[in-house]
Amino acid sequence: MVDCIVVVSYLKVILVGVDGATYWVIRELLPRLKGFNKLTEEGVVCGLRTTLPPLSSCAWASIYTGVRPSRHGLFDFVGIGNDYGVHGMGFVNALRYPVFWSLLGKFGFRSVVVNPPMIYPAFKVNGVLVSGWPSPKLSVYPSRFGKILREVGYRIDVDGLEGRFRKDPDGTVDDLVEVAKVRGEACFRLSEELGNWDLMFPVFTICDRIQHFALGRNGWRKWVLKAYRVVDEFIQRALRLLRDEDEGLLFIVSDHGFQPIRKTFLVNSWLVKKGFAKLRYSHFRSLIREYIVNGISLRTIYWGASHKRLASLVGKINNLFLGGAPKRGRFSINDFVLRKTLAFASGTISPATFIWINDDRFRYFAIKRSKKNLVKEKLIDALLDIKDGSKENIVRDVVDVENLYDGNGQSNLVSPDLMVIANNEYTIDPWYVSSSYVVSPSVYRHGDHSFEGVFAAAGPSVNRLRNFDFCGVLDIAPTILNLFNIDTPPWMDGISLIDPDLLLKSRLKNSLKIKVKIIERKMRGTSRK
């Protein structure tokens, strides 16, 4: 049998994934983070470019595969069907490109991978794999390792965070800290049980969760520090392990950064206001409907208020006593008169979101595909011209993404036409319609994603790395493979951070190359579903 090649390597690599870890936040908290301090002294800590859009789903998929979102296709969490239904875009498992730990496994390297976002169910690996958020349930390969997870009290995440943060912020943060501590402990226990591992790759989600809620609020450091400290404790323990056991490398990588949010741009409200979309109900009627569904509160009155002064007054009271704007999720595309709606927005709330032209790809289209370019051009001009007040532009850029994000190759999803990218400190919400299209952030979303995450590396081989000032999430998979003397596969878009002149040449390199070619050929031959 030639299932794998035994490669003798002196390296152990611990890659710590930290969802939402942010370079500028780490710099601010550095005096209180011993592990990160050590990384700064002995290695490198710098910013890391993320994907467009800066969402966990597409960024993690790019980290695992080394492939751009436009090629791997997982450009959001959800997509739109031709019946306007919102469908999940699936997990990384369904993508045509292999994840780096699968490639390592093909060369005989053993990995312990815990909580990689967008991986479900756990699939066969050379080592251990515990599925990641937002898994509907926990999935482990091989299943016998599930016993350890039960013993430590492992949980995927803390559910219902939006509501919990509002009611009990300190209690919720403590619960998240507990989940993260257990995750770290589980990772070490699984590695110990497996023995002879080459790569340890846990992903912590606590920084993302707490920053969404805390950044931009008074006293944010208290909560955010707790998140980074849990990760920092894991880093310290990992550094000790590498020093005690073997020569090894430690990496930190995040999928995106964070920024405080001052305003939310309600993109569908703007489309209505500018005549690109038409609501099924009048603003007054939709407000009444909302009151019936959600009850009358200062929050709903605030977001529904047409009068500027009233909105401002209610907004102040709302922020003072109730902590912000209302919950979202009440709007659906079917609330539009579809035959009179030229364009609509959908997708995850983030500083970059998508707009679809309602052309004849959809069931109740308003325009023929042949005429859509005119609408697109008008939309781009209008979007780039939106001002908050008199001077500040809300939209930084609009990208024509038709033919670029092709619906993940899923026949039931329709490709978006435009990607709208907000300026700093704005986020875009396509799930709410109100008479105003710029509102205060919701109580939960005081912080949202930014384009600069963090990369760090430490260990005896860090001097073999290069270009770390310009690295991006695409470069992680090629770098990890190169560390194990595996050439960057030709389908990857990223560039290894290891200097090729210094890369150790293995006597097995030629045969390794052949194996990569086999995988490459197999992938080229696999048609997209």
Added chain:
Amino acid sequence: MGEDKVAVYIPKDLYEEIKKRVDLSGGEFKNVEEYVEFVLREIVKEEEEEEFEYTPEEEEKIKERLRGLGYL
């Protein structure tokens, strides 16, 4: 005792091409048969992995997790 095997015929030119790769592999593949078996096993394995589909309940749970984070 060896595994049960059956014969499969491939074009001669393909056989020659594979033989060259086997020679280049520096002993990793002992013969053409081993090489072909490796490639086919890889492909079959992937096909098996792709068969997974989510149930409607799982899909709803995923959306619930996204809503819980305020993403939707």
